[in-house]
Amino acid sequence: MKYIIIILLLAFSIDLSAQQKQFSKDDNGKFIYYMVVDSQSFSKDTLLQRARSFVNVAYKKSMAQESVTDSSVLAKGTMVIDKTILVAGHPSGEVSYNFVFEARNGKYRFWLTDLLFIPYQRDRYGNFVATTKVGVPLERTPGKLSAGAWKDIVNSAYNKIEKFGEDFKKYLATNRVEKAKKKAETISTKQW
Amino acid sequence: MKKLLTAIFAMASTTCALAQETTTSPLEISGSVDTYFKYDFAKKGNNITTSFASDHNSVSLGMIDIALKKKTGKASFVGELSFGPRGQSQSIPDAAAGGSSFHIQNLYVNYDFTDQFSMTAGYMGTFIGYEVISPVGNFNYSTSYLFTNGPFQNAGIKATYKFSDKVSLMAGVFNDWNAYSATRGVSAVGGQLMVAPVEGWTAYLNVLSGAGAGGYGTIEDLTTSYQITKEFKLGLNAANYDIDNDGGGYAGAALYPQYAVTDAITLGLRGEYFKYKNVGPVQGVKYTAVTFTANIKSGGLTFIPEVRLDHSGDKPFFKESGAAAPNAGQFSLAAVYAF
Numbered sequence: 001m002k003y004i005i006i007i008l009l010l011a012f013s014i015d016l017s018a019q020q021k022q023f024s025k026d027d028n029g030k031f032i033y034y035m036v037v038d039s040q041s042f043s044k045d046t047l048l049q050r051a052r053s054f055v056n057v058a059y060k061k062s063m064a065q066e067s068v069t070d071s072s073v074l075a076k077g078t079m080v081i082d083k084t085i086l087v088a089g090h091p092s093g094e095v096s097y098n099f100v101f102e103a104r105n106g107k108y109r110f111w112l113t114d115l116l117f118i119p120y121q122r123d124r125y126g127n128f129v130a131t132t133k134v135g136v137p138l139e140r141t142p143g144k145l146s147a148g149a150w151k152d153i154v155n156s157a158y159n160k161i162e163k164f165g166e167d168f169k170k171y172l173a174t175n176r177v178e179k180a181k182k183k184a185e186t187i188s189t190k191q192w
Numbered sequence: 193m194k195k196l197l198t199a200i201f202a203m204a205s206t207t208c209a210l211a212q213e214t215t216t217s218p219l220e221i222s223g224s225v226d227t228y229f230k231y232d233f234a235k236k237g238n239n240i241t242t243s244f245a246s247d248h249n250s251v252s253l254g255m256i257d258i259a260l261k262k263k264t265g266k267a268s269f270v271g272e273l274s275f276g277p278r279g280q281s282q283s284i285p286d287a288a289a290g291g292s293s294f295h296i297q298n299l300y301v302n303y304d305f306t307d308q309f310s311m312t313a314g315y316m317g318t319f320i321g322y323e324v325i326s327p328v329g330n331f332n333y334s335t336s337y338l339f340t341n342g343p344f345q346n347a348g349i350k351a352t353y354k355f356s357d358k359v360s361l362m363a364g365v366f367n368d369w370n371a372y373s374a375t376r377g378v379s380a381v382g383g384q385l386m387v388a389p390v391e392g393w394t395a396y397l398n399v400l401s402g403a404g405a406g407g408y409g410t411i412e413d414l415t416t417s418y419q420i421t422k423e424f425k426l427g428l429n430a431a432n433y434d435i436d437n438d439g440g441g442y443a444g445a446a447l448y449p450q451y452a453v454t455d456a457i458t459l460g461l462r463g464e465y466f467k468y469k470n471v472g473p474v475q476g477v478k479y480t481a482v483t484f485t486a487n488i489k490s491g492g493l494t495f496i497p498e499v500r501l502d503h504s505g506d507k508p509f510f511k512e513s514g515a516a517a518p519n520a521g522q523f524s525l526a527a528v529y530a531f
Binding site (some may be wrong): 121124128145 | 221222259261272298300316317324326328391419422454455456457488489490492520530
Protein backbone atom coordinates (compact mmCIF):
# COMPACT_ATOMS: atom_id res chain seq x y z
CA MET A 1 0.00 0.00 0.00
CA LYS A 2 2.87 2.35 0.93
CA TYR A 3 4.43 1.81 -2.50
CA ILE A 4 1.11 2.42 -4.26
CA ILE A 5 0.72 5.79 -2.46
CA ILE A 6 4.29 6.75 -3.37
CA ILE A 7 3.71 5.80 -7.02
CA LEU A 8 0.44 7.78 -7.11
CA LEU A 9 2.10 10.84 -5.55
CA LEU A 10 4.98 10.54 -8.02
CA ALA A 11 2.57 10.25 -10.95
CA PHE A 12 0.61 13.26 -9.66
CA SER A 13 3.73 15.35 -9.28
CA ILE A 14 4.89 14.39 -12.80
CA ASP A 15 1.46 15.39 -14.10
CA LEU A 16 1.66 18.73 -12.28
CA SER A 17 5.13 19.46 -13.64
CA ALA A 18 3.90 18.54 -17.15
CA GLN A 19 1.05 21.03 -16.81
CA GLN A 20 3.45 23.81 -15.84
CA LYS A 21 5.17 23.66 -19.23
CA GLN A 22 3.66 26.20 -21.53
CA PHE A 23 4.49 28.48 -24.42
CA SER A 24 5.81 31.99 -23.86
CA LYS A 25 4.35 34.85 -25.90
CA ASP A 26 6.32 37.13 -28.25
CA ASP A 27 5.99 40.90 -28.80
CA ASN A 28 2.91 40.32 -30.99
CA GLY A 29 1.13 38.17 -28.42
CA LYS A 30 1.83 34.96 -30.37
CA PHE A 31 3.04 31.71 -28.83
CA ILE A 32 6.78 31.23 -29.26
CA TYR A 33 9.26 28.47 -28.41
CA TYR A 34 12.57 30.32 -28.04
CA MET A 35 15.99 28.91 -27.17
CA VAL A 36 19.47 30.43 -26.89
CA VAL A 37 22.23 27.81 -26.84
CA ASP A 38 25.89 28.22 -25.84
CA SER A 39 28.03 26.34 -28.33
CA GLN A 40 31.66 27.35 -27.82
CA SER A 41 33.06 24.29 -29.65
CA PHE A 42 31.69 25.18 -33.09
CA SER A 43 32.17 28.07 -35.46
CA LYS A 44 29.30 30.10 -36.88
CA ASP A 45 29.79 28.48 -40.31
CA THR A 46 29.65 24.96 -38.87
CA LEU A 47 26.47 25.75 -36.95
CA LEU A 48 24.89 27.28 -40.04
CA GLN A 49 25.85 24.31 -42.21
CA ARG A 50 24.38 21.88 -39.66
CA ALA A 51 21.18 23.90 -39.30
CA ARG A 52 20.73 23.81 -43.09
CA SER A 53 21.36 20.06 -43.09
CA PHE A 54 18.78 19.60 -40.31
CA VAL A 55 16.13 21.39 -42.39
CA ASN A 56 17.00 19.91 -45.78
CA VAL A 57 18.07 16.38 -44.81
CA ALA A 58 16.97 15.28 -41.33
CA TYR A 59 13.52 16.93 -41.42
CA LYS A 60 13.10 17.22 -45.19
CA LYS A 61 9.70 15.50 -45.16
CA SER A 62 8.13 18.02 -42.81
CA MET A 63 10.20 21.20 -43.36
CA ALA A 64 10.86 23.48 -46.33
CA GLN A 65 13.68 26.02 -46.36
CA GLU A 66 12.47 29.54 -47.12
CA SER A 67 15.71 31.54 -47.13
CA VAL A 68 19.32 31.50 -45.96
CA THR A 69 21.82 34.28 -45.13
CA ASP A 70 25.41 33.96 -43.87
CA SER A 71 24.12 33.72 -40.31
CA SER A 72 20.49 32.60 -40.46
CA VAL A 73 18.08 29.99 -41.80
CA LEU A 74 14.34 30.53 -42.21
CA ALA A 75 12.01 27.59 -42.81
CA LYS A 76 8.38 26.51 -42.61
CA GLY A 77 7.24 23.17 -41.30
CA THR A 78 4.48 21.02 -39.88
CA MET A 79 4.38 18.44 -37.11
CA VAL A 80 1.68 15.89 -36.34
CA ILE A 81 0.07 16.07 -32.90
CA ASP A 82 -1.11 12.73 -31.63
CA LYS A 83 -3.21 11.36 -28.80
CA THR A 84 -0.77 8.64 -27.86
CA ILE A 85 -1.08 6.82 -24.55
CA LEU A 86 1.92 4.52 -24.03
CA VAL A 87 2.09 2.71 -27.38
CA ALA A 88 -1.39 3.28 -28.83
CA GLY A 89 -3.29 6.34 -30.01
CA HIS A 90 -3.91 8.25 -33.19
CA PRO A 91 -3.04 11.59 -34.81
CA SER A 92 -5.38 14.40 -33.81
CA GLY A 93 -4.06 17.14 -36.06
CA GLU A 94 -1.01 19.00 -37.26
CA VAL A 95 0.68 22.23 -36.21
CA SER A 96 2.37 24.39 -38.82
CA TYR A 97 5.15 26.77 -37.77
CA ASN A 98 7.77 29.23 -38.92
CA PHE A 99 11.30 28.31 -37.87
CA VAL A 100 14.10 30.87 -37.47
CA PHE A 101 17.75 30.03 -36.74
CA GLU A 102 20.50 32.61 -36.14
CA ALA A 103 24.15 31.80 -35.43
CA ARG A 104 27.09 33.70 -34.00
CA ASN A 105 30.52 32.41 -33.04
CA GLY A 106 30.10 30.44 -29.84
CA LYS A 107 26.32 30.52 -29.64
CA TYR A 108 23.12 30.29 -31.59
CA ARG A 109 19.40 30.83 -31.09
CA PHE A 110 16.30 29.47 -32.73
CA TRP A 111 12.58 29.90 -32.35
CA LEU A 112 9.31 28.53 -33.64
CA THR A 113 6.29 30.80 -33.94
CA ASP A 114 3.12 31.46 -36.02
CA LEU A 115 1.76 28.16 -34.72
CA LEU A 116 -1.45 27.11 -36.50
CA PHE A 117 -3.46 23.99 -35.69
CA ILE A 118 -5.31 21.98 -38.35
CA PRO A 119 -7.52 19.19 -36.95
CA TYR A 120 -7.54 15.68 -38.42
CA GLN A 121 -10.62 13.52 -38.93
CA ARG A 122 -10.81 9.83 -39.76
CA ASP A 123 -11.74 9.30 -43.40
CA ARG A 124 -13.78 6.45 -44.93
CA TYR A 125 -10.67 4.26 -45.13
CA GLY A 126 -9.72 4.61 -41.45
CA ASN A 127 -6.88 7.09 -42.06
CA PHE A 128 -6.58 10.41 -40.22
CA VAL A 129 -6.49 13.34 -42.63
CA ALA A 130 -6.75 17.14 -42.41
CA THR A 131 -10.38 18.35 -42.38
CA THR A 132 -9.54 21.84 -43.59
CA LYS A 133 -6.67 23.87 -44.99
CA VAL A 134 -7.41 26.80 -42.68
CA GLY A 135 -5.31 26.67 -39.50
CA VAL A 136 -6.38 28.08 -36.13
CA PRO A 137 -3.78 30.12 -34.17
CA LEU A 138 -2.69 28.06 -31.18
CA GLU A 139 -2.85 31.09 -28.84
CA ARG A 140 -6.56 31.79 -29.51
CA THR A 141 -8.96 31.71 -26.56
CA PRO A 142 -11.33 28.76 -27.07
CA GLY A 143 -15.03 28.76 -26.17
CA LYS A 144 -16.20 26.98 -23.04
CA LEU A 145 -17.35 23.88 -24.96
CA SER A 146 -13.97 23.22 -26.52
CA ALA A 147 -11.67 24.54 -23.75
CA GLY A 148 -10.64 21.10 -22.44
CA ALA A 149 -9.86 19.65 -25.85
CA TRP A 150 -7.94 22.81 -26.82
CA LYS A 151 -5.81 22.62 -23.67
CA ASP A 152 -4.84 19.03 -24.61
CA ILE A 153 -3.90 20.18 -28.11
CA VAL A 154 -1.72 23.03 -26.79
CA ASN A 155 -0.01 20.67 -24.32
CA SER A 156 0.62 18.07 -27.03
CA ALA A 157 1.97 20.77 -29.35
CA TYR A 158 4.32 22.03 -26.63
CA ASN A 159 5.65 18.52 -25.97
CA LYS A 160 6.22 17.91 -29.69
CA ILE A 161 7.96 21.25 -30.18
CA GLU A 162 10.09 20.71 -27.09
CA LYS A 163 11.20 17.35 -28.53
CA PHE A 164 11.87 19.07 -31.86
CA GLY A 165 14.05 21.58 -30.00
CA GLU A 166 16.01 18.80 -28.30
CA ASP A 167 16.49 17.01 -31.63
CA PHE A 168 17.75 20.24 -33.17
CA LYS A 169 20.23 20.91 -30.37
CA LYS A 170 21.56 17.33 -30.57
CA TYR A 171 21.86 17.59 -34.34
CA LEU A 172 23.87 20.79 -34.11
CA ALA A 173 26.17 19.27 -31.47
CA THR A 174 26.91 16.18 -33.59
CA ASN A 175 29.56 15.82 -36.26
CA ARG A 176 27.67 13.82 -38.91
CA VAL A 177 30.86 12.86 -40.83
CA GLU A 178 32.50 11.28 -37.77
CA LYS A 179 29.26 9.58 -36.84
CA ALA A 180 28.96 8.10 -40.33
CA LYS A 181 32.57 6.84 -40.15
CA LYS A 182 31.88 5.16 -36.81
CA LYS A 183 28.80 3.46 -38.23
CA ALA A 184 30.83 2.07 -41.13
CA GLU A 185 33.33 0.33 -38.82
CA THR A 186 33.06 -3.45 -38.83
CA ILE A 187 33.76 -5.70 -35.87
CA SER A 188 35.70 -8.92 -36.36
CA THR A 189 35.12 -11.78 -33.96
CA LYS A 190 38.25 -13.60 -35.13
CA GLN A 191 40.38 -11.73 -32.63
CA TRP A 192 39.71 -10.86 -29.00
CA MET B 193 -9.13 -11.17 -65.24
CA LYS B 194 -7.01 -13.96 -63.69
CA LYS B 195 -4.03 -12.98 -65.86
CA LEU B 196 -4.47 -9.33 -64.91
CA LEU B 197 -4.51 -10.15 -61.19
CA THR B 198 -1.47 -12.45 -61.54
CA ALA B 199 0.43 -9.68 -63.33
CA ILE B 200 -0.49 -7.11 -60.64
CA PHE B 201 0.63 -9.41 -57.80
CA ALA B 202 3.86 -10.33 -59.64
CA MET B 203 4.68 -6.66 -60.17
CA ALA B 204 3.80 -5.88 -56.57
CA SER B 205 5.98 -8.64 -55.10
CA THR B 206 8.99 -7.71 -57.27
CA THR B 207 8.86 -4.07 -56.24
CA CYS B 208 8.29 -5.16 -52.63
CA ALA B 209 11.54 -7.11 -52.66
CA LEU B 210 13.47 -4.07 -53.89
CA ALA B 211 11.98 -1.61 -51.43
CA GLN B 212 13.49 -0.62 -48.10
CA GLU B 213 11.54 -0.19 -44.89
CA THR B 214 11.92 3.21 -43.36
CA THR B 215 9.59 4.01 -40.45
CA THR B 216 7.31 2.38 -37.90
CA SER B 217 4.29 4.11 -36.42
CA PRO B 218 2.64 3.21 -33.11
CA LEU B 219 -0.53 1.14 -33.27
CA GLU B 220 -3.40 3.56 -33.94
CA ILE B 221 -6.64 2.88 -32.11
CA SER B 222 -9.69 4.98 -32.91
CA GLY B 223 -13.43 4.66 -33.19
CA SER B 224 -16.81 6.02 -32.23
CA VAL B 225 -20.00 5.37 -30.31
CA ASP B 226 -23.40 6.80 -31.29
CA THR B 227 -26.93 6.80 -29.98
CA TYR B 228 -30.08 8.69 -31.06
CA PHE B 229 -33.69 9.62 -30.42
CA LYS B 230 -35.98 10.04 -33.41
CA TYR B 231 -39.58 11.25 -33.61
CA ASP B 232 -41.41 10.74 -36.91
CA PHE B 233 -44.21 13.32 -37.34
CA ALA B 234 -46.57 10.59 -38.66
CA LYS B 235 -45.49 8.27 -35.81
CA LYS B 236 -44.19 5.64 -38.22
CA GLY B 237 -40.91 3.82 -37.61
CA ASN B 238 -39.39 3.72 -41.07
CA ASN B 239 -41.40 6.36 -42.91
CA ILE B 240 -38.35 7.88 -44.53
CA THR B 241 -36.53 4.82 -45.82
CA THR B 242 -32.97 6.08 -46.04
CA SER B 243 -30.31 4.18 -44.08
CA PHE B 244 -29.99 4.03 -40.27
CA ALA B 245 -31.86 5.89 -37.45
CA SER B 246 -34.99 3.90 -38.24
CA ASP B 247 -36.70 3.69 -34.81
CA HIS B 248 -39.58 6.06 -33.93
CA ASN B 249 -40.00 7.57 -30.44
CA SER B 250 -37.17 5.52 -29.03
CA VAL B 251 -33.74 6.17 -27.59
CA SER B 252 -31.90 3.73 -29.85
CA LEU B 253 -28.39 2.59 -30.56
CA GLY B 254 -26.22 3.34 -33.55
CA MET B 255 -23.03 1.36 -33.23
CA ILE B 256 -19.67 1.09 -31.54
CA ASP B 257 -16.91 1.23 -34.09
CA ILE B 258 -13.30 0.26 -33.40
CA ALA B 259 -10.47 0.73 -35.86
CA LEU B 260 -6.85 -0.40 -35.69
CA LYS B 261 -4.10 0.84 -37.97
CA LYS B 262 -0.41 0.07 -38.02
CA LYS B 263 2.32 1.16 -40.39
CA THR B 264 5.70 -0.55 -40.53
CA GLY B 265 8.01 0.97 -43.10
CA LYS B 266 6.04 1.20 -46.31
CA ALA B 267 3.44 -1.41 -45.37
CA SER B 268 0.30 -0.73 -43.37
CA PHE B 269 -3.01 -2.32 -42.49
CA VAL B 270 -6.40 -1.07 -41.34
CA GLY B 271 -8.93 -3.27 -39.56
CA GLU B 272 -12.25 -1.71 -38.50
CA LEU B 273 -15.19 -3.53 -36.93
CA SER B 274 -18.58 -2.24 -35.82
CA PHE B 275 -21.18 -3.67 -33.45
CA GLY B 276 -24.75 -2.45 -33.03
CA PRO B 277 -27.74 -1.94 -35.36
CA ARG B 278 -26.01 0.63 -37.59
CA GLY B 279 -23.10 -1.77 -38.07
CA GLN B 280 -25.03 -5.05 -37.96
CA SER B 281 -28.61 -5.57 -39.15
CA GLN B 282 -28.73 -2.18 -40.92
CA SER B 283 -25.51 -2.73 -42.85
CA ILE B 284 -26.02 -4.46 -46.16
CA PRO B 285 -23.79 -7.58 -45.88
CA ASP B 286 -25.10 -8.49 -42.43
CA ALA B 287 -28.71 -7.68 -43.26
CA ALA B 288 -28.43 -10.20 -46.09
CA ALA B 289 -26.97 -12.76 -43.67
CA GLY B 290 -29.79 -12.29 -41.16
CA GLY B 291 -27.92 -9.77 -39.01
CA SER B 292 -24.77 -11.43 -37.75
CA SER B 293 -22.74 -10.32 -34.78
CA PHE B 294 -20.58 -7.59 -36.33
CA HIS B 295 -19.79 -5.80 -39.55
CA ILE B 296 -16.38 -5.27 -41.12
CA GLN B 297 -16.06 -1.63 -42.14
CA ASN B 298 -12.50 -1.79 -43.43
CA LEU B 299 -10.07 -4.67 -43.64
CA TYR B 300 -7.19 -4.06 -46.00
CA VAL B 301 -3.45 -3.92 -46.44
CA ASN B 302 -1.58 -1.15 -48.20
CA TYR B 303 1.94 -0.81 -49.56
CA ASP B 304 3.56 2.52 -50.49
CA PHE B 305 5.96 1.56 -53.27
CA THR B 306 7.07 5.18 -53.51
CA ASP B 307 5.84 8.50 -52.12
CA GLN B 308 3.62 8.72 -55.21
CA PHE B 309 2.51 5.14 -55.86
CA SER B 310 0.64 2.80 -53.53
CA MET B 311 -1.49 -0.33 -53.79
CA THR B 312 -4.31 -1.48 -51.53
CA ALA B 313 -6.07 -4.84 -51.30
CA GLY B 314 -8.99 -5.94 -49.14
CA TYR B 315 -12.44 -4.68 -48.11
CA MET B 316 -12.71 -0.90 -48.04
CA GLY B 317 -15.20 1.91 -47.58
CA THR B 318 -16.46 2.77 -51.06
CA PHE B 319 -14.82 5.57 -53.00
CA ILE B 320 -18.25 6.52 -54.41
CA GLY B 321 -20.34 9.27 -52.83
CA TYR B 322 -20.23 12.00 -50.17
CA GLU B 323 -21.62 10.24 -47.09
CA VAL B 324 -20.25 7.22 -45.22
CA ILE B 325 -21.49 4.57 -42.75
CA SER B 326 -19.61 5.99 -39.75
CA PRO B 327 -21.58 8.86 -38.13
CA VAL B 328 -18.26 10.59 -37.41
CA GLY B 329 -17.65 11.03 -41.13
CA ASN B 330 -21.03 12.68 -41.83
CA PHE B 331 -22.32 16.13 -40.88
CA ASN B 332 -25.99 15.04 -40.99
CA TYR B 333 -27.10 12.09 -38.84
CA SER B 334 -29.75 10.83 -41.24
CA THR B 335 -28.46 9.79 -44.64
CA SER B 336 -29.23 10.79 -48.20
CA TYR B 337 -31.04 8.73 -50.86
CA LEU B 338 -27.81 8.82 -52.88
CA PHE B 339 -25.92 7.18 -50.00
CA THR B 340 -28.62 4.60 -49.31
CA ASN B 341 -28.81 3.46 -52.91
CA GLY B 342 -25.10 3.58 -53.77
CA PRO B 343 -22.42 1.10 -52.72
CA PHE B 344 -21.33 1.09 -49.06
CA GLN B 345 -18.13 -0.86 -49.47
CA ASN B 346 -16.02 -2.50 -52.15
CA ALA B 347 -13.69 -5.48 -51.85
CA GLY B 348 -10.91 -5.38 -54.40
CA ILE B 349 -7.42 -4.31 -55.28
CA LYS B 350 -6.59 -0.77 -56.29
CA ALA B 351 -3.56 1.25 -57.32
CA THR B 352 -3.20 4.96 -56.57
CA TYR B 353 -0.73 7.33 -58.20
CA LYS B 354 -0.27 10.80 -56.72
CA PHE B 355 0.97 13.17 -59.42
CA SER B 356 1.11 16.04 -56.93
CA ASP B 357 -0.82 17.31 -53.91
CA LYS B 358 -3.36 18.61 -56.43
CA VAL B 359 -3.90 15.56 -58.66
CA SER B 360 -4.09 11.82 -58.06
CA LEU B 361 -5.55 8.87 -59.94
CA MET B 362 -6.88 5.56 -58.61
CA ALA B 363 -7.82 2.48 -60.63
CA GLY B 364 -8.86 -0.93 -59.41
CA VAL B 365 -10.78 -4.15 -59.87
CA PHE B 366 -13.54 -5.06 -57.41
CA ASN B 367 -16.08 -7.69 -56.37
CA ASP B 368 -19.77 -6.90 -56.55
CA TRP B 369 -20.89 -4.22 -54.04
CA ASN B 370 -21.04 -4.77 -50.29
CA ALA B 371 -19.85 -8.38 -50.28
CA TYR B 372 -16.97 -9.84 -48.26
CA SER B 373 -16.44 -12.37 -51.06
CA ALA B 374 -17.53 -12.15 -54.68
CA THR B 375 -20.81 -13.72 -55.72
CA ARG B 376 -20.24 -12.93 -59.39
CA GLY B 377 -16.41 -13.05 -59.46
CA VAL B 378 -14.08 -10.07 -59.62
CA SER B 379 -16.52 -8.34 -61.90
CA ALA B 380 -16.20 -4.57 -61.62
CA VAL B 381 -13.64 -1.96 -62.58
CA GLY B 382 -13.47 1.45 -60.99
CA GLY B 383 -11.47 4.64 -61.03
CA GLN B 384 -11.17 7.94 -59.22
CA LEU B 385 -9.59 11.19 -60.35
CA MET B 386 -8.87 13.60 -57.49
CA VAL B 387 -8.21 17.24 -58.27
CA ALA B 388 -7.64 20.11 -55.85
CA PRO B 389 -7.72 23.19 -58.12
CA VAL B 390 -7.42 25.78 -55.34
CA GLU B 391 -6.62 25.60 -51.64
CA GLY B 392 -9.57 24.24 -49.72
CA TRP B 393 -11.37 22.80 -52.78
CA THR B 394 -11.18 19.08 -53.51
CA ALA B 395 -13.16 17.20 -56.17
CA TYR B 396 -13.42 13.47 -56.85
CA LEU B 397 -14.65 12.15 -60.20
CA ASN B 398 -15.59 8.50 -59.72
CA VAL B 399 -16.66 5.68 -62.02
CA LEU B 400 -17.61 2.11 -61.07
CA SER B 401 -18.74 -0.33 -63.72
CA GLY B 402 -19.69 -3.98 -63.29
CA ALA B 403 -21.73 -6.11 -60.92
CA GLY B 404 -23.73 -3.98 -58.51
CA ALA B 405 -27.15 -3.58 -56.98
CA GLY B 406 -29.85 -4.89 -59.32
CA GLY B 407 -27.51 -6.28 -62.00
CA TYR B 408 -24.57 -5.06 -64.05
CA GLY B 409 -24.33 -1.33 -64.44
CA THR B 410 -22.23 1.83 -64.30
CA ILE B 411 -22.14 4.66 -61.75
CA GLU B 412 -20.67 8.06 -62.54
CA ASP B 413 -20.24 10.15 -59.41
CA LEU B 414 -18.96 13.63 -58.53
CA THR B 415 -18.12 14.33 -54.90
CA THR B 416 -16.65 17.70 -54.02
CA SER B 417 -16.29 20.10 -51.12
CA TYR B 418 -14.92 23.64 -50.92
CA GLN B 419 -13.97 25.45 -47.72
CA ILE B 420 -14.72 28.88 -49.14
CA THR B 421 -14.03 30.87 -45.98
CA LYS B 422 -13.00 29.87 -42.45
CA GLU B 423 -16.71 29.67 -41.57
CA PHE B 424 -18.40 28.54 -44.80
CA LYS B 425 -18.07 25.17 -46.51
CA LEU B 426 -20.01 23.92 -49.51
CA GLY B 427 -20.28 20.27 -50.52
CA LEU B 428 -21.86 18.65 -53.56
CA ASN B 429 -22.62 15.08 -54.58
CA ALA B 430 -24.11 14.20 -57.96
CA ALA B 431 -24.46 10.68 -59.32
CA ASN B 432 -25.98 8.68 -62.14
CA TYR B 433 -26.41 4.88 -62.06
CA ASP B 434 -27.58 2.95 -65.12
CA ILE B 435 -28.30 -0.77 -64.86
CA ASP B 436 -27.84 -2.63 -68.16
CA ASN B 437 -30.79 -3.75 -70.29
CA ASP B 438 -33.10 -0.98 -68.99
CA GLY B 439 -32.88 -2.49 -65.53
CA GLY B 440 -33.30 0.87 -63.81
CA GLY B 441 -30.83 2.69 -61.61
CA TYR B 442 -31.01 6.19 -60.19
CA ALA B 443 -29.86 9.77 -60.61
CA GLY B 444 -29.63 12.59 -58.12
CA ALA B 445 -27.77 15.48 -56.57
CA ALA B 446 -27.32 16.78 -53.05
CA LEU B 447 -25.94 20.14 -51.88
CA TYR B 448 -24.36 20.54 -48.43
CA PRO B 449 -23.83 24.17 -47.29
CA GLN B 450 -22.43 24.49 -43.75
CA TYR B 451 -21.67 27.56 -41.65
CA ALA B 452 -19.61 27.60 -38.45
CA VAL B 453 -21.33 30.01 -36.06
CA THR B 454 -18.67 29.50 -33.37
CA ASP B 455 -15.75 27.10 -32.85
CA ALA B 456 -18.13 24.58 -31.33
CA ILE B 457 -21.36 25.11 -33.29
CA THR B 458 -21.89 24.58 -37.01
CA LEU B 459 -25.23 24.81 -38.82
CA GLY B 460 -25.85 22.97 -42.04
CA LEU B 461 -28.40 22.12 -44.66
CA ARG B 462 -28.71 19.19 -47.03
CA GLY B 463 -30.93 19.66 -50.06
CA GLU B 464 -31.39 16.61 -52.26
CA TYR B 465 -33.16 15.64 -55.45
CA PHE B 466 -33.28 11.92 -56.21
CA LYS B 467 -35.04 9.78 -58.81
CA TYR B 468 -35.21 6.04 -59.39
CA LYS B 469 -35.06 5.29 -63.11
CA ASN B 470 -37.96 3.70 -64.93
CA VAL B 471 -37.87 -0.08 -65.28
CA GLY B 472 -39.86 -0.88 -68.42
CA PRO B 473 -43.32 0.64 -67.97
CA VAL B 474 -42.84 1.14 -64.20
CA GLN B 475 -42.15 4.79 -63.42
CA GLY B 476 -39.36 5.50 -60.96
CA VAL B 477 -40.22 7.44 -57.79
CA LYS B 478 -38.85 10.98 -57.38
CA TYR B 479 -37.90 12.54 -54.04
CA THR B 480 -36.90 15.94 -52.79
CA ALA B 481 -35.56 16.24 -49.25
CA VAL B 482 -34.36 19.08 -47.04
CA THR B 483 -32.47 18.42 -43.81
CA PHE B 484 -31.51 21.11 -41.26
CA THR B 485 -28.72 19.96 -38.97
CA ALA B 486 -26.58 21.45 -36.21
CA ASN B 487 -23.32 20.03 -34.91
CA ILE B 488 -22.51 21.07 -31.33
CA LYS B 489 -19.08 19.84 -30.31
CA SER B 490 -17.45 19.51 -26.93
CA GLY B 491 -14.20 17.57 -27.04
CA GLY B 492 -14.86 14.19 -28.64
CA LEU B 493 -18.64 14.49 -28.21
CA THR B 494 -20.94 15.90 -30.91
CA PHE B 495 -24.66 16.55 -30.40
CA ILE B 496 -26.60 16.49 -33.66
CA PRO B 497 -30.14 17.92 -33.55
CA GLU B 498 -31.82 17.56 -36.93
CA VAL B 499 -35.13 18.25 -38.68
CA ARG B 500 -35.82 16.53 -41.98
CA LEU B 501 -38.66 17.10 -44.48
CA ASP B 502 -39.11 14.82 -47.50
CA HIS B 503 -41.54 15.17 -50.41
CA SER B 504 -42.57 12.90 -53.26
CA GLY B 505 -45.56 13.36 -55.58
CA ASP B 506 -45.72 9.56 -55.85
CA LYS B 507 -46.92 9.36 -52.20
CA PRO B 508 -44.46 6.73 -50.90
CA PHE B 509 -44.86 7.97 -47.30
CA PHE B 510 -47.55 7.31 -44.69
CA LYS B 511 -49.89 9.44 -42.61
CA GLU B 512 -50.57 8.51 -39.00
CA SER B 513 -53.75 6.77 -40.21
CA GLY B 514 -51.73 4.59 -42.58
CA ALA B 515 -52.92 6.40 -45.72
CA ALA B 516 -50.38 7.24 -48.44
CA ALA B 517 -48.85 10.70 -48.12
CA PRO B 518 -46.68 12.94 -50.30
CA ASN B 519 -44.75 14.35 -47.33
CA ALA B 520 -42.85 13.00 -44.37
CA GLY B 521 -40.96 14.69 -41.59
CA GLN B 522 -38.90 13.77 -38.59
CA PHE B 523 -36.89 15.24 -35.74
CA SER B 524 -33.84 13.48 -34.34
CA LEU B 525 -31.23 14.16 -31.70
CA ALA B 526 -28.06 12.11 -31.89
CA ALA B 527 -24.98 11.97 -29.69
CA VAL B 528 -21.77 10.78 -31.34
CA TYR B 529 -18.50 10.31 -29.45
CA ALA B 530 -15.30 9.89 -31.42
CA PHE B 531 -12.08 8.63 -29.86
